[in-house]
Each structure stands twice: as structure tokens, then as C-alpha cells.
Amino acid sequence: MVVGELADQADLLVIGGGPGGYSAALSAAQLGRSVTLIQRGGSPALGGTCLHVGCIPSKALIEVAARRNSALEAAPFGLTGGPLTLDLAAFQKWQSGMIGTLASGIAGLLRERGITVLDGTARFINPHKVIVEEPDDRVRYIQFTDVIIATGSVPMAVPGIPFDGEIILSSTELLALTDLPRSLVVVGAGYIGIELGTAMAKLGVDVTIVEASERILPSCPAGVVAPVESRLTALGVTVLAHSTLRQAQNGLTVTTPAGERKIPGDLVLAAVGREPCTSDLGLDRAGLTVLPSGHIPVDSSMRASEHIAAIGDVVQGPALAHRASAHAEVAARSLSGIPSVFDSVVPVVVFSDPEIAIVGMTDDEVKGAGISAVTATFSMRASGRSATLGRQEGFVRALASRDDDRMLGVQIVAPHASELASEAALAIEMRTSPLDVALTVHPHPTVSESVSDVAKALMQRASNRANANHPVHKSGRPSSIRSAP
Numbered sequence: 001m002v003v004g005e006l007a008d009q010a011d012l013l014v015i016g017g018g019p020g021g022y023s024a025a026l027s028a029a030q031l032g033r034s035v036t037l038i039q040r041g042g043s044p045a046l047g048g049t050c051l052h053v054g055c056i057p058s059k060a061l062i063e064v065a066a067r068r069n070s071a072l073e074a075a076p077f078g079l080t081g082g083p084l085t086l087d088l089a090a091f092q093k094w095q096s097g098m099i100g101t102l103a104s105g106i107a108g109l110l111r112e113r114g115i116t117v118l119d120g121t122a123r124f125i126n127p128h129k130v131i132v133e134e135p136d137d138r139v140r141y142i143q144f145t146d147v148i149i150a151t152g153s154v155p156m157a158v159p160g161i162p163f164d165g166e167i168i169l170s171s172t173e174l175l176a177l178t179d180l181p182r183s184l185v186v187v188g189a190g191y192i193g194i195e196l197g198t199a200m201a202k203l204g205v206d207v208t209i210v211e212a213s214e215r216i217l218p219s220c221p222a223g224v225v226a227p228v229e230s231r232l233t234a235l236g237v238t239v240l241a242h243s244t245l246r247q248a249q250n251g252l253t254v255t256t257p258a259g260e261r262k263i264p265g266d267l268v269l270a271a272v273g274r275e276p277c278t279s280d281l282g283l284d285r286a287g288l289t290v291l292p293s294g295h296i297p298v299d300s301s302m303r304a305s306e307h308i309a310a311i312g313d314v315v316q317g318p319a320l321a322h323r324a325s326a327h328a329e330v331a332a333r334s335l336s337g338i339p340s341v342f343d344s345v346v347p348v349v350v351f352s353d354p355e356i357a358i359v360g361m362t363d364d365e366v367k368g369a370g371i372s373a374v375t376a377t378f379s380m381r382a383s384g385r386s387a388t389l390g391r392q393e394g395f396v397r398a399l400a401s402r403d404d405d406r407m408l409g410v411q412i413v414a415p416h417a418s419e420l421a422s423e424a425a426l427a428i429e430m431r432t433s434p435l436d437v438a439l440t441v442h443p444h445p446t447v448s449e450s451v452s453d454v455a456k457a458l459m460q461r462a463s464n465r466a467n468a469n470h471p472v473h474k475s476g477r478p479s480s481i482r483s484a485p
């Protein structure tokens with residue numbers, strides 16, 4: 001039914017209710033804008049990919065798998081007992097309750113801030129107007145002053161091998177399983193493939209990872225990957241590098257450097273990337289041209305044009321929920337006349353085993369930028385807390401600039417690296433010196449101590465080379481790494 005072509009009026013419209021969209025709506029409302037948010041029905045609903053089919057369900061599965069696996073590996077601590085059995089259907093029931101509670105929390109926040117939430121799919125019909133297809137074939141038109149596009153992304157299929165929901169699954173479908181497969185082929189060793197492949201292996205599934213490039217996690221610096229590779233081997237996961245899945249005449253096969261193999265699994269998880277949800281948005285009618293990848297080009301204030309901003313997974317860069325919500329704040333402010341740019345450090349975290357966190361600049365980036373840097377690495381073998389966890393593989397590596405004495409980057413491969421990433425991000429954002437981090441008292445015994453330990457190692461490396469006449473802090477340490485020649 002067409003309700004009529006008369007348009008409703010909106011001051012600031014947000015399309016998409018994921019972490020980018022709902023954060024943008026909340027920020028804009030706080031800035032005094034009158035906000036309407038459109039979220040299409042079905043899955044993912046309000047809360048987006050992250051809440052319904054991404055961050056939250058994947059971390060819940062990783063947690064339950066880790067608990068089962070810890071019990072299996074507890075004999076050295078003197079703990080014995082039979083393996084824990086996972087009732088995946090019961091887990092799904094618990095999980096949907098947990099996600100439902102979080103989704104209600106988001107809806108409640110939007111309500112409290114007076115944000116109008118509409119259920120429908122929006123498409124531009126001109127730069128200031130969208131049509132919204134609502135349930136039951138109704139449509140409405142909305143005329144707006146400003147708009148923030150936050151429509152997120154969807155899983156990409158392996159070329160020539162579409163998802164079928166039965167054998168060839170996306171991450172969304174894998175996360176919704178109610179029975180564990182006997183074996184699983186994961187195609188793509190990016191962070192989603194590694195996280196879900198590791199969890200499945202810990203739940204007793206026979207996992208093979210197929211990756212086209214030479215190693216797992218190809219977008220991470222090579223140095224951080226080795227402890228994760230060793231752990232995958234210990235968990236019995238087979239990694240086939242330089243290999244691809246293809247549809248042959250007699251079914252699915254894997255092409256490896258050693259030749260063709262029949263797919264070694266009951267199910268296939270295609271985790272070869274995600275593509276932005278921009279193709280059905282009518283962006284040409286909004287006067288926007290997308291990049292060949294489908295991403296929307298934006299300037300540093302997240303604007304795609306004077307009154308249109310785009311945020312989150314529709315913008316090129318790492319597809320991460322915290323990046324989407326950080327974009328949201330900038331977009332809401334810049335469309336509300338408050339000068340704002342996105343130049344934040346975005347920690348990249350992989351919930352692998354051990355976890356990886358990459359914050360700020362890497363060695364290659366520092367070298368590429370021609371920055372003179374001091375580097376130091378602290379091995380988790382020297383961490384008392386890691387010893388108590390029985391997990392001493394990994395390290396913390398840090399880089400600091402010699403010229404202006406500030407932390408530039410931190411890479412962590414360790415238990416709870418995801419939790420340590422925030423301290424590293426704060427140090428880099430605040431332009432602190434390694435001395436500030438080294439002299440901040442960290443509680444003992446914690447894995448977090450390794451961040452101050454690596455900063456002390458940076459100071460030590462600098463002081464080893466220091467000019468004897470350079471100033472020295474009251475602690476006896478050089479007062480800055482600039483003391484290095």
C-alpha cells in the first residue's frame with residue numbers, strides 16, 4: 001500500500017542501526033538534533049551485524065569453546081575429569097536471550113533520547129529524500145536536512161561458489177548452527193576465519209583452513225602470527241596455504257601447491273571477506289559515486305558530500321565495530337556544524353589463541369614513514385601472570401619515536417591482548433612518552449604489567465645508547481628516549 005507521496009520531515013536521518021548507526025543517532029540527539037533512524041527488518045536487526053551475527057555471537061562461541069578446551073588441557077594443573085560436552089542448541093537459546101537483552105538496551109537508549117526508529121529499508125530518490133519500504137508492502141517518503149549512511153556490510157561468497165545455507169555457509173549461518181559438524185573447511189584465514197576455525201577446533205571439530213596467500217592473517221604483520229600458527233597446529237588444525245577452493249566437475253575441491261584435494265569437510269565456512277551494503281541504496285540519486293569495491297569515499301570529517309556522511313563498514317578500512325562508533329561521533333558533530341575529523345588510533349584485535357592486538361604504527365609503517373624509532377620486545381615467558389595461566393607464548397612489542405619521544409605503536413600477542421589494547425591506544429592517543437608508561441604503576445601479577453615492562457625495555461634500549469651527559473629521571477632512568485644518540 002502506498003501511504004502517499006507526501007514526505008515526512010527529518011532533521012537528521014540515519015540509515016542503518018548497527019554500532020555505527022545507533023551511535024550516530026545517540027550522538028546527534030545529544031547535540032540537539034531531531035533524529036530519525038531507519039533499520040530494516042529481519043536480520044541483522046537493531047544492533048546490526050556486531051550484535052546479532054558478528055562480534056557478540058562469535059565471542060560467545062569463542063568463550064564457550066575456550067572453556068571446554070581449558071578443561072581438556074587442565075591435567076598439568078592437577079585437574080582431571082571427562083571432556084565437557086556442548087549442547088549447541090542450549091547454547092543458542094542462552095545466546096539469543098543474551099543478545100535480546102542487549103538489543104532491548106539499545107532500543108531503550110534510543111527511546112530515552114527521543115529518537116524515532118522506523119522499521120524499513122531505505123533508498124535514496126534524490127539527495128534530500130529517501131523512500132522507505134516498510135513491512136506489509138507499505139512505503140513512506142522522508143525528506144531530510146542531513147543523512148548518515150551506516151548500512152554496514154554482508155559476507156562475500158567465494159567467487160563461483162554461492163552460499164547455499166547447507167554446505168557452503170557464511171559466518172552468520174555457522175554461528176546459528178544447532179549441531180556441531182564432524183569436520184569443517186574454513187576458506188579464508190582472515191580474522192573471522194581464524195577466530196571461528198579455532199573455536200570449532202576447540203569444540204572437537206576437525207578443522208582445515210584454506211588460505212590463498214602464503215600465511216594466515218595476511219593483513220597482520222608477519223611477526224605476530226607465529227604463536228597463533230603454533231597453537232593451531234597444537235589444536236590439530238590443518239592450514240593449507242597458497243590454496244583455493246574451487247568448483248570442479250566432480251564437486252568442490254581444494255587446489256593446493258601439492259595438487260587437487262577433495263574437500264576435507266562436511267561443511268564449508270566461506271570467510272573470504274565482507275562487502276559494503278551500498279548497491280541497493282540508490283546512491284547515484286544522492287549524487288554519490290562509490291569506489292569499485294562498493295565503499296563510499298569520504299573526507300576526514302566522514303562527509304561524502306555537504307550534507308551526507310558515511311560511516312562504519314561502508315567506508316574503506318578495517319571493518320570493526322569500534323571504528324564504526326568512532327566514525328559516528330565525528331559524523332554527527334561535523335554534520336551539526338562542529339568541526340571534527342577522524343584521526344583516531346583504531347586498535348585491531350584478533351580473538352585468536354593467543355589473542356593479537358595491533359595498536360598504532362607497525363615496524364613497516366614506521367620504516368615507510370621514515371621515522372627514527374626505538375623498538376623493544378617483552379617476552380611473555382617473563383610474565384608471572386602468564387606463567388600462572390600456563391600460557392607463556394607471545395610477546396609485547398613497542399615502538400617509540402626518537403625525535404619527539406612518544407609511543408607510536410604496540411603489538412601484543414598474549415592472553416587477554418584484547419583487554420590490553422586500550423591502554424596502548426590511550427598511550428598513543430595521549431602522545432605519552434615511554435617513560436610515562438614505564439612509571440605508571442601496574443598491578444601485579446597481571447598480563448597488563450607486560451605493557452609497562454616493554455616501555456621499561458624501550459627506556460633501557462635508549463639508555464644503553466645514551467649520551468652520558470643526558471638528563472636522567474629521578475628513577476635513574478633516562479628522562480626521555482631522545483637521550484639515545
Ligand SMILES: Cc1cc2nc3c(=O)[nH]c(=O)nc-3n(C[C@H](O)[C@H](O)[C@H](O)COP(=O)(O)OP(=O)(O)OC[C@H]3O[C@@H](n4cnc5c(N)ncnc54)[C@H](O)[C@@H]3O)c2cc1C
Nearest residue numbers: 016018020040048049050054055122152312313319320321
Ligand atoms: C563473525 C564476525 C565477527 C566480528 N567480530 C568483531 C569483533 O570482534 N570486533 C569488531 O570490532 N568487529 C567485529 N566484526 C565486525 C563488526 O560486526 C562490523 O564492523 C560492525 O558491525 C559494522 O558496523 P556498522 O554499523 O557499520 O554496520 P552493521 O553492523 O552491519 O549495521 C548495519 C545495519 O544497517 C541495516 N541496513 C542495511 N541496509 C539498510 C537499508 N537500506 N535500510 C535500512 N537499514 C539497512 C542492516 O540490517 C544492519 O542492521 C565482526 C563481524 C563478523 C561478521
